[in-house]
Amino acid sequence: MTDAAPDTGIVPGAGPEPAEPAQWVLAARAFCAAVESGRLDVPLPGSGRTWDRWAAFADLAGEDLSLARLGEGHADAIAILAELSGPAPAPGSRWGVWAANPPGPSLEAVKAGAGWRLRGTKQYCSGAQSCTHAVVTAAAVDGMRLFTVSTRALSPRAGTWPAIGMAASDTLDVSFPDVPAEPLGAPGAYTGRPGFSHGGIGVAACWYGGARAVGYTLLAAAAKRDVGPHALAHLGAVDIALGTARTALRGAAMEIDADPGDRGKAGPGRALRVRALVESAATDVLGRVGRALGAGPLGHDAAHARTVADLTVYLRQHHAERDLAALGALTAEQGAQW
DSSP: OOOOOOOOSOOTTSOSOOOOOOHHHHHHHHHHHHHHHTTTOOOOTTSSOHHHHHHHHHHHHHHOHHHHHHHHHHHHHHHHHHHTTOOOOOTTOOEEEEOOOOSSSOEEEEEETTEEEEEEEEEEETTTTTOSEEEEEEEETTEEEEEEEESTTOEEETTSOOOSTTGGGOOEEEEEEEEEEEEOSSTTHHHHSHHHHHHHHHHHHHHHHHHHHHHHHHHHHHHHSOOOHHHHHHHHHHHHHHHHHHHHHHHHHHHHHHOTTOTTSOHHHHHHHHHHHHHHHHHHHHHHHHHHHTTHHHHHOHHHHHHHHHHHHHGGGSOHHHHHHHHHHHHHHHOOOO
16 A cells, blocks of 8 residues: 555646736735725825825835836826816726827727717736726827726737736736727816826836835845945945935925915926936936845845836836936926026
């Protein structure tokens, strides 16, 4: 008689042991939980608690940048609906903002009787398989318009985000097969409202939270062992970079709360300035932590390696020299605040 086989939990003949859920599935579950728990019921921008809003985004990013991408998008959609007098979101609904317009496939809005229908493909739709609704930009005969849609009839296109960075953000191209949509605001309302600039800084708060998580890896190493003077110098520079980013974000939050309607027209310049500063600080942190600690954390600390990969991709939502040129043009036109 042979010994009994160990109980592995696998039924003989039932096939291989199930694989771990895809990264986007885990992030989607966390996103659902954040909505259901009320964690994403953050203050609206300009409500007097804008810093609390951005601090919540930064905390999400410190846990998981893909979760932060989904959470920030949901909160931004809620703010857009409020600003443009859109419909009240149903309890438990999960929203995204799908407004990228890169070269390639595009989305068209067509008037159909008393309503509108959307046809084509929208790129870079984060939460493509986990959002229940979305705020979407589409090209119409009278300009770029904003719409709300249910995702029920949409078709996310698998394989359109093969990247490792932000893999869990569920960012796919989505096909709109002639689906009904509700208009939100007038043509140009998406970029023309004050909240567009406010929301852009909310994304920078996510970058800050991700960079802070990367910096904590170096801080933890320095607290446990002698990392040497060069690594300590990098830690000092990381402290300056993150402290400067935090100060800029808090200052911007105070300015927005003092002028939520942007009567002073400072919003576009402020957003460009703060986003560029935070992007530069986060890029500096990525480089310095890597130089200070070498390949060790990247090869043996899965959470750190994932955060580095995710943040590297997420930072490219900043448009680099194009945004700097836009800020330079505004500075030349309006004067400096130095």
